Amino acid sequence: MxxxxxxxxxxxxxxxxxxxxxxxxxxxxxxxxxxxxxxxxxxxxxxxxxxxxxxxxxxxxxxxxxxxxxxxxxxxxxxxxxxxxxxxxxxxxxxxxxxxxxxxxxVQCENLPWAVLIHPGFSSSTAEAYSAYAKTPLVGTEGAPLTLDLQGGKKLTLRPRNDLEGAVESKFLWIRTAREWISQQPGVLAARMSGSGSTVFGLWGSQREAERVVANGRGFFGPDTWMRTAQLISGVE
CATH class of the missing domain: 3.30.230.10 (Ribosomal Protein S5; domain 2)
Structure with missing residues (x-):
């Protein structure tokens, strides 16, 4: 290979x-x-x-x-x-x-939001994240309600939460700083760490908003920072 x-x-x-x-x-x-x-x-x-x-x-x-x-x-x-x-x-x-x-x-969704992903340039060990969480198993803070459109006209309301954030952010201040920066950007729908880290993400209602955040982020974090936009999808046929 x-x-x-x-x-x-x-x-x-x-x-x-x-x-x-x-x-x-x-x-x-x-x-x-x-x-x-x-x-x-x-x-x-x-x-x-x-x-x-x-x-x-x-x-x-x-x-x-x-x-x-x-x-x-x-x-x-x-x-x-x-x-x-x-x-x-x-x-x-x-x-x-x-x-x-x-x-x-x-889950069949429609009109899903756009994500901004920010990676710090270092990795976060999944095993270490769960080990740290096991020592202090605190429930993560819930974000503001996030409502998604389902097929058939129904709605799904979530309160985004990641219980591993506290354990990982206590080791990596950069991750907390990035997540808090995302949470302060105009129009943000959710701001969380992804999985066990080290990427953080935010959600916005449009591609234009997401791309504007990336432009602002390059000024804050530096022009070489790994940042991407992506539209969430419900699936492929």
């Missing part, structure tokens, strides 16, 4: 893409092989599910390439052993996740 875009990422047996390929080989009892090229765009340890989405894409690709006769449920079970959020990336819809993240209920 070769890797493009991240010279620090291991291409050894601990890489999630290779682990996914080997796990599917064993499940399908096949000796078929493949040469893989992984182009990394999402930073490591960013709390954005980059590694898990890579693993999920590998499972879907190789199931088809190798003609492995396993169901979606079997593939999801295999994915759970690689990472709790791999099953989410195996299915095509936005979803409400429970359990360890492997119990999924699809």
């Amino acid at each position: 070769s890797i493009i875009g991240d010279g620090q990422l291991s291409a050894g047996p601990d890489n999630l893409v290779l682990r996914a390929a080997h796990a599917l080989q064993q499940l399908g009892k096949t000796s078929s092989g493949v040469r893989l090229t992984l182009e990394k765009v999402i930073p490591q340890g960013a709390g954005l599910g980059g590694g898990s989405s890579d693993a999920a894409s590998t499972l879907r690709l190789l199931r088809k390439l190798w003609s492995i006769p396993c169901s979606d449920a079997e593939l999801a079970s295999l994915g759970t052993n690689l990472g709790s959020d791999v099953p989410f990336f195996l299915q095509p819809h936005a979803a409400h996740a429970s359990g360890r993240g492997e119990i999924l209920r699809p």
